[in-house]
């Protein structure tokens with residue numbers, strides 16, 4: 255599968271264009287090869303380079319580094335989640351394990367930005383789980399019990415309070431959690447690229463086509479060259495399956511998001527000049543909506559089974575219409591041409607929402623599958639898979655290893671049928687909040 259770069263993502267377009275990319279166009283030997291240069295691969299490369307300052311580490315991406323999901327996401331660095339199947343009381347133990355991992359993920363990002371003095375618009379604003387459906391209070395009450403048992407600070411808000419904080423009358427109920435950070439995902443991943451140590455050799459626009467393990471090395475084929483490596487780490491997240499990795503344990507889902515232009519003074523004043531905020535849906539297929547610190551509105555309200563390598567302009571246009579509807583439901587007075595960019599990105603999911611972090615064979619490692627919450631966990635897993643691959647241990651690895659392991663998925667065509675039916679059902683249940 256070839257993966258195509260596009261320049262549709264608003265977060266990437268906020269940044270200066272990068273120049274001078276190296277492509278794989280001859281043969282190389284190395285000690286370490288990392289495939290995928292998002293949060294996971296970049297963090298893995300950074301850590302490996304610290305552990306092995308004298309070794310050659312090659313990092314390869316099929317697109318420009320960081321321009322996959324790592325800069326296409328909504329920028330919520332989460333401490334808690336509601337829509338990952340872990341919110342019932344019965345699952346409290348699992349939920350605790352999950353939030354322990356989230357906490358380490360937040361710390362990993364925080365340490366990175368402190369050490370490298372990164373400005374990624376970090377805002378400890380907390381987050382809102384909001385719904386227009388009054389009966390969703392049952393889901394939120396249940397969630398609140400789980401949060402209380404684990405000492406996560408949170409409060410319920412009524413319609414009036416929500417409206418004054420967010421500037422929209424759309425939502426009827428919300429649960430606000432104090433934890434959770436909003437950030438600029440593109441700035442974060444760009445800082446990871448800019449701070450790569452000098453023994454990391456980055457190659458971009460170079461898609462791994464085939465790989466095979468031969469005796470004590472792994473051979474990797476690219477369009478215009480080969481790499482022979484002693485150890486390899488796969489950090490391709492939504493593309494793990496297409497490389498034949500853990501095929502019965504993960505599947506890709508395509509998400510689409512849109513960003514408006516900046517609201518004018520008049521538009522912003524009319525909604526009460528709210529501070530930056532982020533809403534997550536109460537139901538899995540509801541919309542994620544965010545007001546950025548520079549007064550743009552981001553919305554993500556589609557998730558689907560789609561060819562992960564590319565979404566055509568025509569299909570994006572259709573998704574953009576769905577997103578305009580979502581914005582107009584919440585802010586009816588905004589004009590029809592307010593959306594400035596629409597883009598898609600690929601995430602990886604498992605059946606039980608657990609992540610993948612393991613040695614799959616001698617000298618072959620994989621980290622990924624964050625079920626839509628990979629900013630912190632990807633940064634953490636990238637660093638820690640490097641430590642694991644170096645045959646070392648850490649307190650973080652002990653916490654990661656305690657998680658439930660991903661469960662088996664049925665083969666195609668049953669898998670896609672199952673996913674599509676589930677998405678259809680969830681979308682129907684959340685239809686008013688899309």
Ligand SMILES: Cc1cc2nc3c(=O)[nH]c(=O)nc-3n(C[C@H](O)[C@H](O)[C@H](O)COP(=O)(O)OP(=O)(O)OC[C@H]3O[C@@H](n4cnc5c(N)ncnc54)[C@H](O)[C@@H]3O)c2cc1C
Pocket residue numbers: 257289290291292293294295314315316317318319320321322323324325326327328329330331332460461462463489490491492493497509510511554598599600601621622623624625626627628629630632
């Ligand atoms: C619209 C959207 C909204 C999201 N919102 C949030 C959010 O608010 N909070 C949150 O925590 N997470 C969110 N996520 C998920 C988050 O973006 C991902 O979990 C995270 O980016 C995973 O990082 P990664 O480095 O593992 O994978 P990626 O960023 O996907 O990087 C993998 C890289 O591998 C490369 N690759 C794939 N195949 C090959 C190959 N054959 N050869 C070479 N390179 C290859 C790709 O080009 C890509 O750059 C969202 C995702 C999307 C798409």
